[in-house]
Amino acid sequence: MRASLIQIAVDPDEPVDARRARAARLVREESGHADLVVLPELWTVGAFASDLFAAESEPLNGPTHRAMAEAARDAGVWLHAGSFVEAEGGALYNTSLVLSPDGELAASYRKIHRFGFDKGEAVLMAAGEDLVTVDLPHLTLGVGTCYDLRFPELFRGLVDAGAQAFVVPAGWPALRRAHWTLLAKARAVENQAYVLACGTAGTHAGVEQAGHSIVVDPWGEVLAEAGPDEEILRVVLDPAKVTATREQFPALKDRVLGVATPRGRRG
Ligand SMILES: NC(=O)CCC(=O)C(=O)O
Numbered sequence: 001m002r003a004s005l006i007q008i009a010v011d012p013d014e015p016v017d018a019r020r021a022r023a024a025r026l027v028r029e030e031s032g033h034a035d036l037v038v039l040p041e042l043w044t045v046g047a048f049a050s051d052l053f054a055a056e057s058e059p060l061n062g063p064t065h066r067a068m069a070e071a072a073r074d075a076g077v078w079l080h081a082g083s084f085v086e087a088e089g090g091a092l093y094n095t096s097l098v099l100s101p102d103g104e105l106a107a108s109y110r111k112i113h114r115f116g117f118d119k120g121e122a123v124l125m126a127a128g129e130d131l132v133t134v135d136l137p138h139l140t141l142g143v144g145t146c147y148d149l150r151f152p153e154l155f156r157g158l159v160d161a162g163a164q165a166f167v168v169p170a171g172w173p174a175l176r177r178a179h180w181t182l183l184a185k186a187r188a189v190e191n192q193a194y195v196l197a198c199g200t201a202g203t204h205a206g207v208e209q210a211g212h213s214i215v216v217d218p219w220g221e222v223l224a225e226a227g228p229d230e231e232i233l234r235v236v237l238d239p240a241k242v243t244a245t246r247e248q249f250p251a252l253k254d255r256v257l258g259v260a261t262p263r264g265r266r267g
Helices: 016-029 063-075 146-150 152-160 174-191 239-248
Strands: 002-007 036-038 078-088 091-099 105-110 133-135 140-143 165-169 194-198 214-216 222-225 231-236
Touching (some): 002 194, 016 063, 063 091, 078 165, 105 133, 140 152, 146 165, 146 174, 152 174, 165 174, 174 194, 174 214, 222 231
Parallel strands (some): 002 036
Antiparallel strands (some): 002 231, 078 091, 091 105, 214 222
């Protein structure tokens, strides 16, 4: 399976509509190069541009969803369209979309761990509650978003639900680039799964983005890594490699469930 990660630049001097059209064009240009295309987190507005979240929010089936569905259909690819600010029932969510090659919505995922502690996304958006996997023809994807990468239990849950590869769109700052790379490799090694981590380039809301999108295989080898600027990564994923790694080094079978429960609280 061929995958392309589009590390798009998010800069405030490019209007959201223009970036949406440009992202759709970049997806179409992957036709013939990819079976799966991935975009980053909140690439319309910028993950740190929290002042704009409400103004740029959209419902499901809004402009971003429609533009990405058309692009997926035109390109004939599975598209993880990154995330957008979803408005629903008076709340905002950081919602990712996975679209099939005929443009149908295969899955949506609302980010569970919101970033910002006492500001930004953490206070402006509501948290998702559901783990999401998507069955592609030869590979089961588990999805997470950016800050989720710091929470290994989410990825374990996705493995238990059948995930063989994780797609993690992000808007990760340059300041913590070392964490990004380390966590992407850790999630791959501990879960014996591919990690496709797609970040943004550029600077928005005064926050320089790390770029450095990365694809790690189930053995922890880096298949491709971007630089800091706008770039497209193309890789080939082999589902048999997940099976082989899990058979040849069956560490997942040695899990001791419940061991994380504090001693005094065990039944
Ligand atoms: N958009 C995010 O979730 C940022 C996460 C981040 O900066 C970090 O975990 O560090």
